[in-house]
Amino acid sequence: MIRLYVAGYGFWAPGFASAQAWLRGDEVPALTTPPPSLLPVRTHARASLLTRMSCDALNQAARAAELDLSDMVCVFGSALGEMQRLQELLATPASEPLSPIRFQLSVHNSTAGLASVALGSRAPSTSVAAGADTVAGALWEVAGQLADGGTRVMMVVGDEHPPQQLGARDYLPFAAAFAFESRPTQGGLFLTPPQHAHALTADWTCPSLRALRENPCRGAALLVRALATGVPAAIALAGDAGRALTTRLDREQP
Amino acid sequence: MSAGDSLCVPVCTGFAIHCSLGETTSAVLSALHAGQAALSPAPFELPFAANCGVLPNPLQSTGDDTGYDSRQARLGMQLTLQLGGVIRSAIERWGAGRVGLVIGTSTGGVLETEQALSLRKSAGTITSDYDLYRTHSLGAVADLIAQQFGIAGPRWVVSTACSSGAKALASARRLLRASMVDAVVTGGIDTLCQLTLRGFHALGLLSPDHCRPFAETRSGIAIGEGGALMVLEREGTGAVSLLGVGESSDAYHMSSPDPEGRGAEAAMAMALRQADVPPSAIAMINAHGTGTRLNDAAEAAAIGRLFGADVPVLSTKGYMGHLLGASGAVEAALCVAALEQGWSPASYGCAPVDPKLPIRVQTERSTLNGCFALSNSLAFGGSNASVLWGRSE
Numbered sequence: 173m174i175r176l177y178v179a180g181y182g183f184w185a186p187g188f189a190s191a192q193a194w195l196r197g198d199e200v201p202a203l204t205t206p207p208p209s210l211l212p213v214r215t216h217a218r219a220s221l222l223t224r225m226s227c228d229a230l231n232q233a234a235r236a237a238e239l240d241l242s243d244m245v246c247v248f249g250s251a252l253g254e255m256q257r258l259q260e261l262l263a264t265p266a267s268e269p270l271s272p273i274r275f276q277l278s279v280h281n282s283t284a285g286l287a288s289v290a291l292g293s294r295a296p297s298t299s300v301a302a303g304a305d306t307v308a309g310a311l312w313e314v315a316g317q318l319a320d321g322g323t324r325v326m327m328v329v330g331d332e333h334p335p336q337q338l339g340a341r342d343y344l345p346f347a348a349a350f351a352f353e354s355r356p357t358q359g360g361l362f363l364t365p366p367q368h369a370h371a372l373t374a375d376w377t378c379p380s381l382r383a384l385r386e387n388p389c390r391g392a393a394l395l396v397r398a399l400a401t402g403v404p405a406a407i408a409l410a411g412d413a414g415r416a417l418t419t420r421l422d423r424e425q426p
Numbered sequence: 427m428s429a430g431d432s433l434c435v436p437v438c439t440g441f442a443i444h445c446s447l448g449e450t451t452s453a454v455l456s457a458l459h460a461g462q463a464a465l466s467p468a469p470f471e472l473p474f475a476a477n478c479g480v481l482p483n484p485l486q487s488t489g490d491d492t493g494y495d496s497r498q499a500r501l502g503m504q505l506t507l508q509l510g511g512v513i514r515s516a517i518e519r520w521g522a523g524r525v526g527l528v529i530g531t532s533t534g535g536v537l538e539t540e541q542a543l544s545l546r547k548s549a550g551t552i553t554s555d556y557d558l559y560r561t562h563s564l565g566a567v568a569d570l571i572a573q574q575f576g577i578a579g580p581r582w583v584v585s586t587a588c589s590s591g592a593k594a595l596a597s598a599r600r601l602l603r604a605s606m607v608d609a610v611v612t613g614g615i616d617t618l619c620q621l622t623l624r625g626f627h628a629l630g631l632l633s634p635d636h637c638r639p640f641a642e643t644r645s646g647i648a649i650g651e652g653g654a655l656m657v658l659e660r661e662g663t664g665a666v667s668l669l670g671v672g673e674s675s676d677a678y679h680m681s682s683p684d685p686e687g688r689g690a691e692a693a694m695a696m697a698l699r700q701a702d703v704p705p706s707a708i709a710m711i712n713a714h715g716t717g718t719r720l721n722d723a724a725e726a727a728a729i730g731r732l733f734g735a736d737v738p739v740l741s742t743k744g745y746m747g748h749l750l751g752a753s754g755a756v757e758a759a760l761c762v763a764a765l766e767q768g769w770s771p772a773s774y775g776c777a778p779v780d781p782k783l784p785i786r787v788q789t790e791r792s793t794l795n796g797c798f799a800l801s802n803s804l805a806f807g808g809s810n811a812s813v814l815w816g817r818s819e
Contacts, residue, residue, distance in 0.1 A: 174604065251563060253585065258536070261621060262543050267473060275625035276681040276806055279532065280564060280585035285807025288675040294689055296673035297809070298593055301564035302582040309565075309582025312606070313597055319604030338542060340558045365606065368523070368578065388559075 174319045175362040176311070176352045177424075179239070182232025183396050184225045185346035185384075190232065191396050194346075197379055210241075211290045218273060220257050222250060222332040223283040225347035230287065230328050237351035245322060246284060246297040249310030249329040251388030253280040253301060259335050283328070304410045306331075307391040308366035308417040311409070315365040318354040325352050329392045344383035348392040350399075360424030361402060363395070366409055369418040374408050395419070436602045436610075436658040436668045438815075440512030441759045442505045445652025445746045446479035450508060455763055458771040461791065463745045465637065465648050470620050476632050478618060479650025479747030493557030494570045496535035497617040502567045505615065505655045506574065512657045513575050513611055520608035520659075526579040527572050528597045529655075530590030530614035532751030534564040537619040567615055579607045585751065588714075590614055591654070592754025592803035592811035596671035598658055608660045614755030615653030622649055622750060629681060631718050637748070638775035639715035639741035640722050640787045647716045650747025654759040666762045669703065669798070669816045672696030676808025683721055683804055687728030690714075690802060693810040694732055697800065701814050705733045709796025710770045710788070712757045714804040715741020716748055717775075722783065725804060730784030738788040744774030754803035758813045761799035765817040768794050 181191065184206050188194035206228035208216035216224060226248065234241050257278040264270050279285075281299035288297060302309035310327050317325045330347025334340035356362075374394055376385045384393045391409035398407050398421045409417045444450070446464040447457035457464065465477040485500035506513065517525050539562045542552040560566050565583045572581050580601060584594040591614025598610035626632045626649060633646035658668055673696065676689035683690070698705060711733070714725055729739060742760055749756050764770040772791050779787045801813045 174606075251559070251565065253564065258539075258621075261625070262540060264624075266471070266620070266624075270621075270624045270628040272625075272628040272630075272681075275621075275628055278621075278625070279587040279806045281587055281805070281807040281809055282680070284586070284675075285680050285809065288677045288808055289679065292677050294675050294677050294692060297586075297675055298584055298597065298673075299586050300582045301585055303559055303563055303565040303569060305581070306565070309580070312580040312582065312601070316597060316600030316604050316606060319606070320600045334558065337546060337552075338539065338558045338562070339552060339556070366580070 173364055174315045176314055176318060177355060177357045177362045178399060179351040179353050179357040180233045180236030181396060181399055182229040182236065182349040184228040185344055191400055194380055195397060195400055211286055215286055215290065219286060220254055220332065221345060222254060222330060223286060225330055225345065226283045226328045227287060229347040229349035230326060233326065233349035233351045239324065239351055241291050242293050243295045244293060244324065244326050245295050245317060246326045246328060247310050247313045248284050248297065248299040249306045250331050251301055251303050251306045252331050252334060254278045254282050255335055256332055304388050305417055307389055308409045311366050311419060314352050318352060323354050327352060329389045331387050331389050341386050343386035346384060346387065346393060348396050356424045361399065362422055362424065364420045366417045366419050369416055434603045434660055436599055437662045437664040438666050438668065438762050439657045439659045439662040439664045440509055441654060441656035441762055442508035443654045443756055443759050444501060444505055445749060445756060446481060446650055447746050449483055458745060459791065461772055463774055465747055468623055472623060474627050475634060476623055477648045479648065481651055488570065490570065493555060493560030494566055496538045496561050498535055498567050498615055499570050501617055501653050502571055502615050505653055506571060509655050516609040516657050516659055517575060522576050522578040524579055524608040525577050526601050526607040526610040527568050527577050527581040528584060528594045528610060528612045529568045530584045530594035530751050530755055531564055531567060531616055532585055532587050532590050533616045533619055533622060535562040535566060536621050537617060538562060540620055577611065586809040587806035588750050589754055589803040589805035589809045589811045590751035592758060592813050593673065594755065595668065595758060595813055596673055596811060599668055599671055602658060602660055610658050611655060612658060613653060613655035614752035616651060616750045616752040618649065618651040633717060636775055637717040637744050639717040639743055640773055640776045640779055640783060642778050642780040644717045644719060644722060646718050648747040650749045652746060652749045652756055653752045654755040656759055666765045666815050666817050670697040670700030670814040672812040674810045678808050681806050683724040685724050687724040689808055689810045690725055690804055691728035691732055693812040694800065697812040697814040701816065703798050707796060708733060708737050708798050708800050709794050710764060710799045711737055711739045712761050712801040713739050713741050714802045715743055717743060721804065725802065726783035726785045735784060735786045737786065738792060739785045740770060740773035740788040742771065754811060758801040761801045761815050764794055765799050765815055770794050
């Protein structure tokens, strides 16, 4: 079984600038967008909330893992991607031209492209989607990369607000990033590739998780919480009843 | 030793193509053989003229009444009609849990979302058969195909704009080399919507008339719709194997290629390294070749540095348009067909070839002289992929 060793992680959600703040429930209501931690200020100003959150989480994870991002293979995952950008474009009357900048930033790999330009990184990246299984899809991609000779892969997953005018239920947006390595890291924590298993029930009633429950990438929030505690456990990546993709957090035995 | 050293070389045990040239692989190949293009005026009311590669016939309903019945899903289902026997054989041979599914797409169900928003504006509500996650979202088409065939292995969609279909093949190859699966159904599917036509028009990249990749008078792209699915297996019956998929980022600009094509060159070089094949052994390159001045010049610069001017280079986008997220899969599948059948089509619309391009553009249909073929995909975000196939002697 391939092991995805965790070297660091990051988290950003409106009101919560870090995993620790989120897990403690230290909400800062005025915090509606992350600072330009990775992108140039002008690029950051044009970027979507998804891109801003993803870049901040990525930057946190890289710092925690003491990684150089100038040559980092990245896997980005989001169920809905640049939905807000898409809505802006689709709301433009047919008689008016679309904004070319908005259009080029509406692609699913927008964050990957902006980050690569900002970092000057020619390393490959990929951007995935799989509905409620998006976190599992991204983890499978990471597992494939590490098993096929990769040594370090950054995974960044998240979703911004869904469009309520299209009948979607709202949730708290967030992004989380995980720096994975193929060899044991300090602390020895690792994840296993996703597997179908008996449904696990997460305690969504706890205050930190409740607002994220409808977020398609919610499994990543459970991963962050599990990593913060460091206690080996099976983790539901998609928590639908009767059908569960799970990963296992474990620790290398010394 | 990592699992990546296990030397699995995935075999293509079957493929299916559907685009404006025809709704079956044989119809598409017949049109290419005859040198017939299939571009027609856009099927939408737009304030500008645009030629598109439109599917030749209406698509049948998927029969699904739970929200999955988008145009993209219908095309996906129609492709599986061609490939169903190979998919079912793979599941029977390896077991449903050992078969993965990785599809590339850039549009998902945007067409239906355009229609839903239009209806909401005029009638104040959206239709009951529209579901954001099942109709619109990028992952929906993979869900429907998996449900239809009971595919139970790893499943996701790759969406890296115009390299999606090629990068899906990269992911599929990794799954096989990592021994996480024994077979993968993979490819790319995209359908037309107003958004992409209006977006490429806003960027000034749409050709006002014909799409003429590598021509001196090239004037931009034509958007098309279509898809290709294929089955890659650990071992199986098939003459053509996936030897490598090189990937890179340009780190240059969101929608313009690096003029020197350094990212494209890195992707092609990586594919050659993975396969341990020298540049001189490549019999054809199915280039990204969009027909924009910048793309074709940058890609030709990269090809010229790596291969010189001896390797035949062609683009199939003049025939069917740019299939966006599906283009990498369709063009890779056309390489498989070329290796199997021993011929490759002319680069439609290329005459007179731009004399400044340091490559040999294939102006006529030709017999394939060799066992290796390369297919390039270069996308927004500077996302590059180069797919290398080889035919056993």
